[in-house]
Amino acid sequence: MRPPERQEAEEERQPATMSQIARRLKVSESTVSRALAGSPLVKAETREKVEALARELGFSVNLNAQRLKRRRSQTIEVVIPVEEYGRQHMSDPFFLDMIGALADALTDAGYDMLLSKRTPWAVDAEGRPRPNPLLSGRADGVIIIGQGRDQSQLRAFAAQHRQVVVWGDPEVAGDYLLVGVDNRAGGRTATEHLLSRSRRRLAFLGDPKEPEISQRCEGYKDALRAAGMPVEADLIVPARFDAVYALETITAFLGKADPIDGIVAATDVIAMTAITALQQAGLSVPGDVAVTGYDDIHSARSASPPLTTITQRIAEGGQALVATLLGAIEGGPARSRVIEPELIVRVSSG
Amino acid sequence: MRPPERQEAEEERQPATMSQIARRLKVSESTVSRALAGSPLVKAETREKVEALARELGFSVNLNAQRLKRRRSQTIEVVIPVEEYGRQHMSDPFFLDMIGALADALTDAGYDMLLSKRTPWAVDAEGRPRPNPLLSGRADGVIIIGQGRDQSQLRAFAAQHRQVVVWGDPEVAGDYLLVGVDNRAGGRTATEHLLSRSRRRLAFLGDPKEPEISQRCEGYKDALRAAGMPVEADLIVPARFDAVYALETITAFLGKADPIDGIVAATDVIAMTAITALQQAGLSVPGDVAVTGYDDIHSARSASPPLTTITQRIAEGGQALVATLLGAIEGGPARSRVIEPELIVRVSSG
């Protein structure tokens, strides 16, 4: 029915602008801007005409112009700094859960989420720093997941900017906004749980060079000492986050250490890896060895056996990170927030 | 030694601008702009002065102004559309692997990565569409992970824009740029592998409503038919992506079906969940039942038993997505790319 309209297939059509709409409607750009922003200053009839034409032209406001003018990007940069291990994969599902929680919370708040594996202060291959996300208008705020091994740069960066929130351990924190779990309490809770199940020789699996892990390890030691038991350095195994490497470490450990009957793992991934290693070594879980994890990642529930773990309430954590950050951006007196760890008892701990 | 400089702690310091630098150095803004951009038009001596002052002032170029002027955002939007399932968590580690691969590839190419769980055409709570990322200058290109159940909107969107690349199945693709694995071939390969291990009663676990899964299922059927074996509808179990739900489905299936000796799982997560269910049912893997997965997610290697799977070469896929998209943005004749699936034999398949 329609005549063939060849010219519709234009080359590289430029996006419509407000001034085009203004011209076609013989109104000013101001009116168009206000109409599309839903300002009560414009007559309803005018607004409708503007909206109709905008729809017809497929108009989308130019966000770069808008952000420039408003000095607001409505964007938050989320940093998962794995670069400390070189170009290693961020393989722990904890990150996926956290990213998902942050994406939801940010979307709800009307913010875009920029995801980066490099810290804002990281330099590129040529040694030049990338433009500061806060000063360059790239983002209105920054969420950093993890404090990292070297905290001096994080401290320096956070000292310059109010709009930064860190996920990490409260004990370790510097003078910056932080949301996180009391890892020491969590580590202690997990350990006490195993002790209450009459386990007597407990290993801790996790690399204490990471500040959060180190606190979990302190909690483990606390619980042992409180129970009047010795802390054996040999039983602290610096298993890495990465499951593949962790498997080797753990298997080697199982091979050379005196038998143990419990494992406090620093993360769920390490716990699940340890269970694999135990089963491969012919040991049953929780029969021979009871295991606790940490994080309550999504798959802990469906692991085999289902994993007893310390929940970090990741969804809640993500929301708290966003709420704290947005508070700081609004200029209010934002406060750090500590989320209480909670023991989730499933099968792996006997 | 330094006298106390109270005024350093200013309230809300505005970021430095090029015109400030220009004024202090008594040069024009053009010169500052060119100097910082490394243009050969400015004298080396001038450049150094500009760079020095920029460093001193902590100058970061205003990206919103730059992007407005350049009509380039150097940003790619990556969409993981899980909204089709409501606000469900994107729990499959496949996504994490893919996000990591894309983040690396985009960073290397000098692009920022915007991560969204909503498709560009999704409407918000009030029914208004969000500004089109391509028309609003929010992003120079869009990568969409997965084709989704309803492809009409994807087709419509991709038809409007050249700068869109989809991760998905080549067979199912519409007229848009796509990078993906031949899922049918992969499903077939996995099935043939189990048949070659003398397994005779194979179930397929995965929801064929998803286009990619559906192709894997077709491959499964192909292999059975090629081997002269019947395709039993009862043996195709629509297990969902999500491990927790999948566990119930699979357990129920194992309870009521005739015994099987092999499982072709549509994803690694489903495979690992199935293994859990099997073990809980007292069946050994691969002794009683051999299992293959799909994706080769990071943890497949360290699963118990290590999982035989079809690799999607996620890192390569991420690079290909980025390369294809950047090609399309540059305007060149970008081409879709099919990645060949490959069988990775580990322990779970016997």
Added chain:
DNA sequence: GGCAATTTTGCAATGGTTTGCAATTCCTGC
């Protein structure tokens, strides 16, 4: 019909950077 109060609209400046083109400065050689 006329005046004041309201409602709507437009003007013009502003946000910070980039870039084509013209103007200036510098250098070389004669």
Added chain:
DNA sequence: GCAGGAATTGCAAACCATTGCAAAATTGCC
């Protein structure tokens, strides 16, 4: 000392939207 060319620099116009303030249009009321 000067022409001619190359190397630098500056001017000014974009890029597109927002917003304070003033101007215009409309309404209400006597």
